[in-house]
Amino acid sequence: MPFRLPQFRLPRSKPGLRHAGDLTRGFTLLEVLAAAALLLLILAMTGAVVNSSSNVWRQANAKIETFQKAREVFEVMTGHLAKATLNTYWDYYDANFTAFSSANPAAVSNFDPKYYGRNSDLHFQCGRASKLLPQLPANLQETSTHAVFFVSPTGLAADPSHSGLSGLLSACGYFVAFGDDSAYKPGIVPTPPRHRWRLMEVTEPVEDLKVFSASGSSWFQNAVAQGRVRPVAENVIALIAWPRLPPQDDPDGTRISADYTYDSRTQAAWQGAPPRQPVQAHQLPPNLQVTLVALDEVSAGRLENGDTPPEEITAALAGLFEDVSKYEEDLNTLKTRLADKHIGFRIFSAILSLKESKWTES
């Protein structure tokens, strides 16, 4: 007898009628379509969730990165500022208040000393950027708030054989300007120019230091006008430099300067009897309170408006930081104005002590 496989019979159902035990039946096309549609729906939903969370992550990251960069630059900048030097010395002054060392060489034999006074060949100046920098390079359109220019021993030399001389003086300065990055980015980068507010740095190598031959502010004005500046941080909209005495001696911070301006080459007249040198002349302020306001990249990207500075920022800074007694008030106004426009920002502030300052008011 041939071997027979045991016959296994599935329960039969009537055609068109469905019940759970019907195993011979495949899925109908409708069922497969419904399942596929459901799968797609679930995929789309998870995709949307993943997408939105990655967007949030990217935005948060952009914020953190901008602020990290701003903080890092703030540290570097304050480090350079703290080393600012004037190398002040005592000099003879004649009846016209001309210093012996700046007198015309022909007049030296007839020089009639009458007073003692401070003198220096170097320069420290801060104040409104728009007044200090009458001319900007082509790629910068506008400056904002304050600028500070000084001479610092950075050891910066264009000639590599001078690299061992770490005490070489160079011209330094910081200001905030709006412009595009076409002058700084590599030529092969095809992306369109980025218009942003940036913290700019002036660093002239020792070979180009003109502070000795120029009598006024042209040593840094020319460097800026000829475009010898470099961006150090993007999305910085304000730099506030406030020369002041230590807070315990000068709680209001108004004794050195009432309007944030300071010029160690001031042309102000000697006053009193006997005449006294103006207090800012040829000395460094003992302290400098430096404040930076940085935006996050998300807000800055949203405000981008081609080669014109975003109106929101111009409006937020209008009329602020002109009077030191209103510093706190102005800062609060700025915070409110930026927050009203939903602009993310952060403020960095520190009071630096300029180590080379030997402050005297007598």
Place this chain on the structure above:
Amino acid sequence: MNSSRHAFSLLELLAVIAIVAVLSVLVVPSFTHIAAGNALTRGAQVVADQVQLARQIAAGRNRDVQVRFVWRDDEPAGYRGVQLWSSSPTNVTEYVPLSRIAWLPEGTLISSSAELSPLIAHSPIPETTADFPGRGPTKFCGFRFRASGRTDLNFNSANDYVTVVRGADAEATAAPPNCAIVQVDPVNGHVRTYRP
């Protein structure tokens, strides 16, 4: 009525397989594209991180730090690693590595063409071969960070950059559509990354 009780026919199955095949043909290249783009971004990050680390170490330890681009001969051959070197604390005439070699992700390298990487083509430490611990004689070039945080590169700031490209673009002399550019500011050592 009876047809509803059939499983899929061969024709139906073939149609489904064909659709899946067409879809995957469309989707897979874009995935590999994304993966390659990611590798380039990471490669640029590796270079930027090492340069920033070099600047910090130079300022923090008050000594020169060399940034060396390390050559690898296996495919794709090119500068594929970055390592920091500084003078030995016990013997200033001898340079020792400060860290392990940071390799770029697989399949990416730093272009050596003068157009894409002027920093390498005109590097202050010209291309030379030296003994690398654990690797033997290795070709490298590079530049230095001074203790003040500046570099020994020329003042011409816009030209101090390297480009991270895919292995296939190793010989390219114009920027390939997918590349990452790392620019070093010669005066203050700040690093900027561009991702066209």
